[in-house]
Amino acid sequence: MNITLRVWRQKGRDDKGRMVTYKVEDVSPDMSFLEMLDVLNEKLTLEDEDPVAFDHDCREGICGACGVVIDGVAHGPETTTTCQLHMRSFSDGDVITVEPWRAKAFPVVKDLVVDRSAFDRIIQAGGYISAPTGTAPDAHAMPVPKTDADRAFDAATCIGCGACVAACPNASGMLFTAAKVTHLGMLPQGQPEREARVVNMLNQHDEEDFGGCTNIGECAAVCPKGIPLDTISQLNRDLLGSLASGKAE
Amino acid sequence: MTELFIEGDPIRDEKAPEGPIEERWDKRRFSAKLVNPANRRKLSVIIVGTGLAGASAAATLGEAGYQVTSFCYQDSPRRAHSIAAQGGINAAKNYRNDGDSIYRLFYDTVKGGDFRSRESNVYRLSQVSVEIIDQCVAQGVPFAREYGGLLDNRSFGGVQVSRTFYARGQTGQQLLIGAYQALERQVAAGTVQMHTRHEMLELIVVDGKARGIVARDMVTGEIQTHFADAVVLATGGYGNVFYLSTNAMGCNVTASWRAHRKGALFANPCYTQIHPTCIPVSGDYQSKLTLMSESLRNDGRIWVPKKGDDKRDPREIPEEDRDYYLERLYPAFGNLVPRDIASRAAKNVCDEGRGVGPGGLGVYLDFADAIKRMGRPAVEAKYGNLFDMYQRITGENPYEVPMRIYPAVHYTMGGLWVDYDLQSSIPGLFVTGEANFSDHGANRLGASALMQGLADGYFVLPNTINDYLADGPFEKLDEDTPEAKEAAEAVRARIDTLLSIKGDRTVDSFHKELGQIMWDYCGMERNEEGLRKAIDRIRELRDEFWRNVKVLGENDELNQALEKAGRVADFFELAELMCIDALHRRESCGGHFRAESQTEDGEALRHDDEFAYVAAWEFTETGEQPVLHKEPLEYEYVEMKQRSYK
Numbered sequence: 081m082n083i084t085l086r087v088w089r090q091k092g093r094d095d096k097g098r099m100v101t102y103k104v105e106d107v108s109p110d111m112s113f114l115e116m117l118d119v120l121n122e123k124l125t126l127e128d129e130d131p132v133a134f135d136h137d138c139r140e141g142i143c144g145a146c147g148v149v150i151d152g153v154a155h156g157p158e159t160t161t162t163c164q165l166h167m168r169s170f171s172d173g174d175v176i177t178v179e180p181w182r183a184k185a186f187p188v189v190k191d192l193v194v195d196r197s198a199f200d201r202i203i204q205a206g207g208y209i210s211a212p213t214g215t216a217p218d219a220h221a222m223p224v225p226k227t228d229a230d231r232a233f234d235a236a237t238c239i240g241c242g243a244c245v246a247a248c249p250n251a252s253g254m255l256f257t258a259a260k261v262t263h264l265g266m267l268p269q270g271q272p273e274r275e276a277r278v279v280n281m282l283n284q285h286d287e288e289d290f291g292g293c294t295n296i297g298e299c300a301a302v303c304p305k306g307i308p309l310d311t312i313s314q315l316n317r318d319l320l321g322s323l324a325s326g327k328a329e
Numbered sequence: 330m331t332e333l334f335i336e337g338d339p340i341r342d343e344k345a346p347e348g349p350i351e352e353r354w355d356k357r358r359f360s361a362k363l364v365n366p367a368n369r370r371k372l373s374v375i376i377v378g379t380g381l382a383g384a385s386a387a388a389t390l391g392e393a394g395y396q397v398t399s400f401c402y403q404d405s406p407r408r409a410h411s412i413a414a415q416g417g418i419n420a421a422k423n424y425r426n427d428g429d430s431i432y433r434l435f436y437d438t439v440k441g442g443d444f445r446s447r448e449s450n451v452y453r454l455s456q457v458s459v460e461i462i463d464q465c466v467a468q469g470v471p472f473a474r475e476y477g478g479l480l481d482n483r484s485f486g487g488v489q490v491s492r493t494f495y496a497r498g499q500t501g502q503q504l505l506i507g508a509y510q511a512l513e514r515q516v517a518a519g520t521v522q523m524h525t526r527h528e529m530l531e532l533i534v535v536d537g538k539a540r541g542i543v544a545r546d547m548v549t550g551e552i553q554t555h556f557a558d559a560v561v562l563a564t565g566g567y568g569n570v571f572y573l574s575t576n577a578m579g580c581n582v583t584a585s586w587r588a589h590r591k592g593a594l595f596a597n598p599c600y601t602q603i604h605p606t607c608i609p610v611s612g613d614y615q616s617k618l619t620l621m622s623e624s625l626r627n628d629g630r631i632w633v634p635k636k637g638d639d640k641r642d643p644r645e646i647p648e649e650d651r652d653y654y655l656e657r658l659y660p661a662f663g664n665l666v667p668r669d670i671a672s673r674a675a676k677n678v679c680d681e682g683r684g685v686g687p688g689g690l691g692v693y694l695d696f697a698d699a700i701k702r703m704g705r706p707a708v709e710a711k712y713g714n715l716f717d718m719y720q721r722i723t724g725e726n727p728y729e730v731p732m733r734i735y736p737a738v739h740y741t742m743g744g745l746w747v748d749y750d751l752q753s754s755i756p757g758l759f760v761t762g763e764a765n766f767s768d769h770g771a772n773r774l775g776a777s778a779l780m781q782g783l784a785d786g787y788f789v790l791p792n793t794i795n796d797y798l799a800d801g802p803f804e805k806l807d808e809d810t811p812e813a814k815e816a817a818e819a820v821r822a823r824i825d826t827l828l829s830i831k832g833d834r835t836v837d838s839f840h841k842e843l844g845q846i847m848w849d850y851c852g853m854e855r856n857e858e859g860l861r862k863a864i865d866r867i868r869e870l871r872d873e874f875w876r877n878v879k880v881l882g883e884n885d886e887l888n889q890a891l892e893k894a895g896r897v898a899d900f901f902e903l904a905e906l907m908c909i910d911a912l913h914r915r916e917s918c919g920g921h922f923r924a925e926s927q928t929e930d931g932e933a934l935r936h937d938d939e940f941a942y943v944a945a946w947e948f949t950e951t952g953e954q955p956v957l958h959k960e961p962l963e964y965e966y967v968e969m970k971q972r973s974y975k
Binding site: 091092108109110111112114115116118119122125126128129130131133135136137138139140141142143144145158160164166168189190193195196197199200203204205207208209210211212213214215216217218219220222223224225226229232233236237239240263264267269270 | 385388389392403404405406407408409410412413422424460462463464465466467468469471472473474475476477478479480496497499501502503506509510511513514516517523525548575577578579611612614615616617619620718721722723724787788791833835837838879881882886887889890
């Protein structure tokens with residue numbers, strides 16, 4: 081296959097940035113999308129052109145490091161991470177547009193690399209259960225109904241890639257925040273801090289300049305881990321409960 | 330052979346107490362000096378790496394009141410490669426009443442490690458395994474549960490008891506997120522200072538003590554010096570020396586290697602684990618290999634055509650033309666033989682020209698019989714996510730066509746030498762998780778890597794590092810301290826050199842070639858001739874690298890080629906040491922198979938009289954003879970036997 085790429089190039093945070101067109105030849109359908117970018121970078125290097133910077137690490141769809149917008153869709157045409165997208169999803173002669181996540185809360189560092197540290201700060205605001213090492217009761221001391229455990233697990237599969245933010249017209253980080261609120265809120269161990277958690281995490285979310293959620297659902301549509309949209313309903317329920325109880329302050 | 334290395338004085342672990350094995354950890358915790366809580370905030374610790382071993386240590390030491398500074402090369406600590414572990418985590422809970430115990434987990438681990446690990450360390454690992462599960466549940470790790478609300482277990486990797494706790498196929502992710510959240514909680518509390526997108530490039534040693542690191546801010550290129558009273562490396566394994574492995578792309582040996590160059594001994598570098606069930610290479614653009622959970626071997630049958638060059642569709646090859654070679658060679662264990670045996674058998678049939686798929690480097694893992702026996706829905710329920718993953722990567726439907734698998738480098742048992750306190754041979758430098766060598770001997774059992782990472786970080790290090798810190802705080806240092814200045818200068822000089830060579834070959838092209846040499850000569854089967862050839866070729870390639878590598882751009886920007894170049898440069902030096910270690914160990918044990926040391930029917934043959942020791946290597950100079958220090962291994966509890974799976 082021969083592919084034409086239109087790639088966002090931006091030297092650094094303050095550079096204006098532009099689309100640049102490259103040709104990549106002899107692309108195998110079995111290559112992953114990132115391997116195709118590797119081939120491009122090898123070629124650029126040999127031609128004395130700066131290779132395209134992009135984040136990636138495990139390349140098996142679990143670390144959440146990779147992620148670019150491909151033809152306008154976060155992570156591209158299959159519902160998976162960019163590293164698990166393969167070139168067999170494209171055709172010979174295709175022109176593919178590749179851009180970074182675009183959101184005020186995720187400033188571009190270079191080319192396709194963005195700064196997602198806002199997610200870490202949302203977790204710092206309350207995305208945890210305070211369980212100092214060594215003070216834990218026996219794991220069987222507190223049974224967890226299987227349905228609750230499964231729901232917690234479904235929410236906990238979030239890999240923090242940020243596709244939900246990139247896909248949202250408001251650049252909201254609500255699905256990410258809701259996934260964590262739901263994961264911890266479904267478990268008995270998460271109850272003592274439940275009311276404070278949702279308020280503190282949401283305040284941080286807003287402080288980071290993520291947009292508000294207007295229930296459009298693009299986030300869940302691109303989520304490579306299939307985090308359900310109803311986690312956001314759960315978050316709103318927890319928020320109402322928390323504000324009504326007045327315990328959050 | 331002695332021309333390749335020099336034999337030095339033997340070494341010993343001075344920290345493990347004597348006496349009954351079940352009392353040693355209690356004794357050591359009691360004898361270790363304590364630090365008064367009010368004094369802890371005057372003491373500082375640097376922790377490099379935020380996988381299970383690093384994040385758990387940072388969270389725990391921060392909580393204890395020490396000033397912790399933590400570093401990772403990823404953009405968030407949550408992305409460290411522990412996240413990719415699928416299978417599970419072992420713990421001797423005996424929730425199943427199936428005869429499990431701390432002693433049995435200890436016994437299985439010593440035997441599985443092929444009698445090349447320390448009994449005291451392994452016993453302690455088994456003891457604290459129980460506490461890990463409790464801790465993780467308290468943090469909200471969503472382990473698999475049964476309808477009664479209690480935790481589910483499974484048996485894993487051919488073990489006869491059910492002691493593996495799991496969270497679907499994402500155990501590593503869930504455990505890491507638990508540790509990451511505990512870490513972020515401490516960041517919020519101000520006890521841990523986190524530096525993401527920072528890479529450690531040098532260790533600072535002052536008056537013989539590890540006192541800091543030189544790190545590069547990967548966004549701005551700034552070379553920084555950081556100081557502390559102790560330094561902890563939790564920087565993972567070195568499987569990427571093979572270029573293709575199941576490790577993440579960024580995994581590297583640089584932190585460990587820089588410490589090694591500053592005097593930390595490197596133990597058993599040749600012990601690498603090659604996992605039998607990975608998706609085969611599809612072309613020369615391949616950048617990494619993906620593991621398929623070992624659990625597939627519970628129901629899948631492994632085979633190759635009886636005759637080489639059989640180009641028929643596998644579904645059209647009749648039974649009589651198929652060789653179910655594991656079932657034939659190992660009738661008792663069949664497809665469930667341990668990892669090293671399954672891997673080598675696959676290599677052997679492919680070497681005979683009977684491999685399948687591109688390049689003949691693959692064997693079939695066939696579920697046709699399982700689908701017939703259990704029905705497709707049952708197979709889907711059990712393995713659905715793995716089948717989906719396989720289909721996404723290969724474009725083939727494993728319900729219809731047999732999967733193709735091939736072994737791939739997965740884990741490295743070797744690492745920096747540490748004593749019972751997890752302290753390296755440099756005072757004040759501690760090493761945890763896969764980065765140290767201590768608990769798995771020559772071969773690691775399935776579901777034990779997560780156990781060791783968390784044992785070290787949550788429970789072992791926080792009870793031993795205090796013994797060292799109790800003598801602090803040490804003299805205050807700053808960037809003008811001569812040793813720090815010198816270390817930072819060395820880092821700058823190396824970066825300048827890499828950027829100024831402006832040769833003709835990319836970093837990846839060197840890394841691929843190095844990986845191929847290692848895979849061919851220091852992979853699943855090693856022999857004297859091949860290892861000698863490999864050492865010569867590594868040296869030639871390393872010389873060429875320093876003359877002809879091409880790294881574009883500058884230091885003061887995000888420069889991914891420059892990051893890789895520094896890592897590959899260190900892999901060259903490590904690769905040579907791995908080959909020397911493999912060459913000197915003229916026996917087969919665990920993940921190290923020497924063609925010269927096998928039984929009549931081709932099984933691994935240990936030589937306990939000659940090689941029951943840890944090989945701890947001291948660095949001298951690049952390309953010069955390293956010095957071998959032997960730590961003898963004694964077995965008071967488990968009787969040494971040759972493994973047999975016939």
